[in-house]
Amino acid sequence: MNKNIESLYNIARKPVRKIIGLMSGTSLDGLDIALCEISGSGENTSVIVTNFETSEYSNEIKKEIRTVFAERNIDFQHLVLLNEWIGLLHAKIINKVLLKWNLKPSEIDIIASHGQTVMHIPKILHRIDKFPNATLQIGDGDHIAVKTGIITISDFRQKHLAVGGEGAPLAAYGDYFLFGKKDKNRIMLNLGGIANFTYLPSTMNSEEVFVTDTGTGNTLIDAFTRLHFPQMAYDKDAKIAKKGQVNQPLLSQLKSDSFFKTSFPKTTSPELFNIGYVQKSILESNTNAISVPNLLATLTRFSAETIAEAIEHAVKTAGLNINQFTIYVSGGGMHNPLLIKYLNELLSCEFKRTDELGISGDAKEAVLFAILANETLSGGEAKFGKRKGIPSILMGKISFPN
Ligand SMILES: Nc1ncnc2c1ncn2[C@@H]1O[C@H](COP(=O)(O)OP(=O)(O)OP(=O)(O)O)[C@@H](O)[C@H]1O
Numbered sequence: 001m002n003k004n005i006e007s008l009y010n011i012a013r014k015p016v017r018k019i020i021g022l023m024s025g026t027s028l029d030g031l032d033i034a035l036c037e038i039s040g041s042g043e044n045t046s047v048i049v050t051n052f053e054t055s056e057y058s059n060e061i062k063k064e065i066r067t068v069f070a071e072r073n074i075d076f077q078h079l080v081l082l083n084e085w086i087g088l089l090h091a092k093i094i095n096k097v098l099l100k101w102n103l104k105p106s107e108i109d110i111i112a113s114h115g116q117t118v119m120h121i122p123k124i125l126h127r128i129d130k131f132p133n134a135t136l137q138i139g140d141g142d143h144i145a146v147k148t149g150i151i152t153i154s155d156f157r158q159k160h161l162a163v164g165g166e167g168a169p170l171a172a173y174g175d176y177f178l179f180g181k182k183d184k185n186r187i188m189l190n191l192g193g194i195a196n197f198t199y200l201p202s203t204m205n206s207e208e209v210f211v212t213d214t215g216t217g218n219t220l221i222d223a224f225t226r227l228h229f230p231q232m233a234y235d236k237d238a239k240i241a242k243k244g245q246v247n248q249p250l251l252s253q254l255k256s257d258s259f260f261k262t263s264f265p266k267t268t269s270p271e272l273f274n275i276g277y278v279q280k281s282i283l284e285s286n287t288n289a290i291s292v293p294n295l296l297a298t299l300t301r302f303s304a305e306t307i308a309e310a311i312e313h314a315v316k317t318a319g320l321n322i323n324q325f326t327i328y329v330s331g332g333g334m335h336n337p338l339l340i341k342y343l344n345e346l347l348s349c350e351f352k353r354t355d356e357l358g359i360s361g362d363a364k365e366a367v368l369f370a371i372l373a374n375e376t377l378s379g380g381e382a383k384f385g386k387r388k389g390i391p392s393i394l395m396g397k398i399s400f401p402n
């Protein structure tokens, strides 16, 4: 037997697997690295996150990615170069972090790499009949495997597309395995660049579980902060937005896009929610004179209202009331006090962070990819029915170090 297949077989049979989950999201803030000790699979999965770190991207890295990120007209050579460069970069970051954590690569079983999304275009975004839903994550897994010496599972989203999904959100699988609990109605709300939530009903019926994006989370707030204050990555602690007032005509215009009327599950990306989207809404609502604090307050309210309305809709459709739920928040937006204040005003239920369930909200997405890799290796029993958004499939491609 090929030695790599033998290692894979042995890892799959281990009682506890050490899996590094990697996530670099749409905010381009850095690479999240979560070292997880995972045992079991499916509903019997349990995880201990032993180490977590975000390796901040330098301005050079952010600039390189932004030249292609969500852009329709790019230098094609640059994209091809970045695919290799990001793979090498992620491998270098892992090797450095392992040294810092005093761990040898041979102590790690698997790396689960999400890669860097550069374009996410479901049919509702590209609207070209003959083409399917599409998404692209770059940073090839082979580079990571070869440069770290660790078997790497990557490119999770393509399988979801192959069975008719939109390639995202994938959070529901891990959310259900880790946080689903009989007799507890839970919403797992991730406030990333794009916001999404997983609906976990107290029945624990996997066929009722679903996940959907709701629209923008932090991406527009970040984009306009950077546009007006190029030295700032984001509006830390909402210092600027807190000084502003919500502009109602602009808010109504922002909320008028057909995305918000599309049924669940749905996904979106900065291909839709970008600076141009807001500038068009400003023109159409005749609010050109809006101040920067008022604009940031309005964009924050836009995120909050669209999230709250999507959650209310899901809960009402199930014949339940929001006060029967606890919302567990994760993602960088949980640190934005104005966004959290608005969400609290709009949704009359208990809010907590996923930290209270044992997984830090900053680490959650990286952990979720470790869970997907664990399923690919040792799971595959969980059944979610035949629904489009959460098909019962295993995802990821396997790269061997040699
Ligand atoms: N102290 C803070 N105050 C306000 N906003 C914050 C704070 N800390 C983090 N954020 C927000 O969180 C963002 C980073 O979030 P996160 O790392 O979850 O994004 P991501 O993983 O790239 O997103 P996605 O889930 O869409 O892929 C920052 O760009 C900023 O908008």
Ligand SMILES: CC(=O)N[C@H]1[C@@H]2OC[C@@H](O2)[C@@H](O)[C@@H]1O[C@H](C)C(=O)O
Pocket (backbone or CB within 6 Å): 025, 026, 117, 120, 135, 167, 168, 169, 170, 171, 172, 192, 193, 194, 195, 196, 213, 267, 268, 269, 365
């Ligand atoms: C294509 C892509 O990278 N989508 C991300 C992004 O960030 C949040 C939201 O948009 C979500 O759909 C997804 O990531 C999470 C991890 C997911 O798939 O569940």
